Amino acid sequence: MKKPLYTLIILSLFALACKETKKPETTAPEDELPILEQLAYANGYGNWNKVQELKFTFNVDRDTTHFERSWIWKPKSNEVTALTAQDTITYNRSRITDSLAYKADGNFINDKYWLLAPINILWDKNSISTKHSVDVEAPLSKKNMQKLTVVYNAEGGYTPGDAYDFYFEDDLKVQEWVFRRANQEEPSMITTWEDYTEMGGLQLAQMHKNKDGSFKLYFTGLEASTKD
Template identity: 65%
Template sequence: MKKYLLTIVLLMCITIACKEEKNETAAAQKELTLLEKIAFANGYENWKNVSELKFTFNVDRDTSHFERSWSWKPKSNDVIMVSATDTVSYNRKQMDSIAENANSSFINDKYWLLAPINILWDENNITQEHLSGAEAPISKKPLQKLTVVYGNEGGYTPGDAYDFYFGNDYIVQEWVFRRANQAEPSMVTSWEDYVEKGGLKIAQMHKMPEANFKLYFTNIEVVTD
């Protein structure tokens, strides 16, 4: 009898183990969406560990230079902006008119820094179209193209469109910004000089073809738990 009961217990354990292994395998084989593939290629799986993100947003145009620095604690939504003329501290859950003005700049600068992840955060407010083969606007290389169009309601730039160009590694190499989803590009820049910080993959440099213009990031710091 004891031997019979032991056999039953062993069979039950084997059955449970097989079911767990099957469930784990199914989860591992779950196909990621395109937005997820792009976000994960840029370290999205590590975002949960980020307690603070610091960076300086820079723009050089001809002989002029502009910069502003940010400290963002995403878990509490505390933000500090430091520019040549102002220092503004605010919480994104409780904003007055001064904070609203600073936050519009924060949204812009953060988007340039984290767009491959940001589009996943914004997936409920966008439409998307994917082409497996398209000519990149700067390099003229054959790349994949994802067009993202934001909804007309809410946000700081409703209705705007972005064309992301990337290879089979899902790392963005170039993009096009089209204001209000117009056909002609409003801005075309490269995505280059990638660096890894705190598990996030970030393009530090964006250059515009045939123009004395570059948008870039310095003092990038990712603090993790």
């Protein structure tokens, strides 16, 4: 028994529709990613796997005093070398066995956080809670920006319970941030994020200043060795 022509047409259209629904999956547009991933990728996270070695010097100028320490970090092996005026220490972050290495690692965590915070918060996603607001006055510039508040869990890590407020515009580059010790309401420190440079595919803010410029935290000697 022959099927009516209109039935065959409907079946043919249904088959075509099924084929169209089997398109290859595509990566979600950047603005559909969670805000932690948006920030990280805007600051070079997509290139992180290429970084073989990262060198940087952490500097602090406070009024008339100057302090600095330098680091060589090999992320693939997790080897860190700390260089100060007093000593040089090399250790592996996965096998910290003595008090000197433990102290050095606490300093390293602090310094690399200032350098890589937009990426670091993605690495820490299982240890934080977040709140994203889209139209908030930034504390220094008084411009309306997006704000991401990150609060660390109360247990574990070097500074449990601390909070950070990141302020940024649509380019997702942090322009200001607030550090709030133990998630207190009042700021412990407010600084800029400025003088961005591209290094090994990473977007790095080299300068952080408070409102009157009496405190400056900045990076020199930035080098990134990469491999495709």
